[in-house]
Amino acid sequence: MSAQPTVLFDAPGPRGRRNILLLNIVGVLLVVGLIVKVLVDLAQKGQLAGHLWINAINGAAWQDYLLPGLQFTLQAAAISVATSLVFGLAFGFLRLAPFAVIRWGASIIVEFLRAVPVLVMMVFLYTALAQVSRTTGAIAAEDSPYYAVIIGLTLYNGSVIAELIRSGVNGLPKGQREAASAIGMTRNQSLLLVEVPQAITAMMPSLLSQIVIIIKDSALGYLIGFYELLQYSRQLGSGQGNMLQALVVAALVFIVLNTVLTLVARWLAGRLSSRTSGATALKPGPAGSSAPHL
Template sequence: MSSGATVLYDAPGPKARRLYNFFSVVVVAVLIGIGYLIYVALDEKGQLTSDKWDPFVEKTSWTTYLLPGIQGTLVAAAASIVLALILGAVLGIGRLSDHRPIRIVAGVFVEFFRAVPVLILMIFMYQVFAEYEVFKSKYLALAAVIVGLTLYNGSVIAEIIRSGINSLPKGQSEAALAVGMRKGQVMRTILLPQAITAMLPAIISQMVVALKDSALGYLLGYTELVRSGQQLGAYYSNYLPALIVVAVIMIILNSALTLLATRVEKRLRSGRKGKGPVDAQATVDAAAR
């Protein structure tokens, strides 16, 4: 084998390397040019001056715009995350039911709401709630955002839980059923705790998605962080600093949610350390006795 070859592919020769280097230089030059054009455009609009940041040291900017926006984002995200976890658990277990009609209904529900964009769900629910006066007008946007996020993220979490349960060893449920445990007992005491613990990283990622997608509520007139940032930028004519501040706040919120969920995951895993199948077997033995 030649010195210019590897196990997986043939290494590029001198001509190919020169070509790759040329295209790399071109791409970097284009990016620098685009960055310069953006800088010039922002500088002409006066968005890079220091006085554009002055509103963020004023109390009124926070009490009138940013804090209500943060509150709206947290309320919508917290409610939708809790409801999505409940809905996801119900649908995930429903897809594993012994009863075919239940499996079909749960499967159609999950596949349908996973396929529909969450923004379409929000708009549709807003129109339904407004048409039939399900909620008072001031709660219409909040309800639509929560329901849209719940339906979408609940369907995704259902698939996460279903795949987590299916990934567990079949012997645990078979042994439990053999000693007379009902399937509901097996699911509740043996399978579901292990599945949720194993799938927590994916569930955490979906929770972060729900928090970020709450920003779509601004299209419905819901007072959340992105909408509040846009209003602040329009009032003080400092769109760029306002969007930067909003982005930083969203990063902080997402990081805090991830940190909290990761600590819960570690606590659950440490509490189950050394258990797993052994704990499941102990549960089966206890039922047999």
């Protein structure tokens, strides 16, 4: 007897399940075979030699390359997270303003910034800041990539956060706004003190996921000369003659960092969910039953 059908498709029968299992086995074997082929090719070219990997993870590599690169990556990401939250809160509030002109203007800006790829934004900002550096000297030329990365991450991710806040507020029950109005709050007071805080709590998992994305996108700064973990890893590989090993180590650092941040985000989301779920209401007893004594 087959399983119950779902909304989108009928559940497969015994023959269908056997075919799916067979395809899964074939897929796993193909992946394993590809991995073995890559490892054999690397071994034949001497890329699995122990000294190449040791030079990519020894103390000197961490002290001179990996830790400084990780420091700049986290520094740019931390600043971008803070500025993105400020930008997102400001434009999220403007998109909920009672005046149509303000809402339209904020919506145009947010939608434009969301549509532009973050890498394109970084390249444009780097070019503009480099021109400002050459003409006015207000910004040091070597700092242009750093500021371009931070501003690019802020504009793109801030616009995403603004949309999250707007959708979160619009998803709240209308009773929240009506209750705030009933106690004499203005529209702006209701947004600031009642609706936006609840929207932030409701959208916290998505906001935390966006912070993880900021960490990942900071690596794009390598393409405009920003000295972050990937750039330092390439320098390590160029100096030691182990480019592959250095990039693999950098990738593992990014994987560990993003995995830790994802786990923290899930933990915080779970804590917030448990704190805001409220106590379970008492089920009504049978007619004529008395209330529990205090």
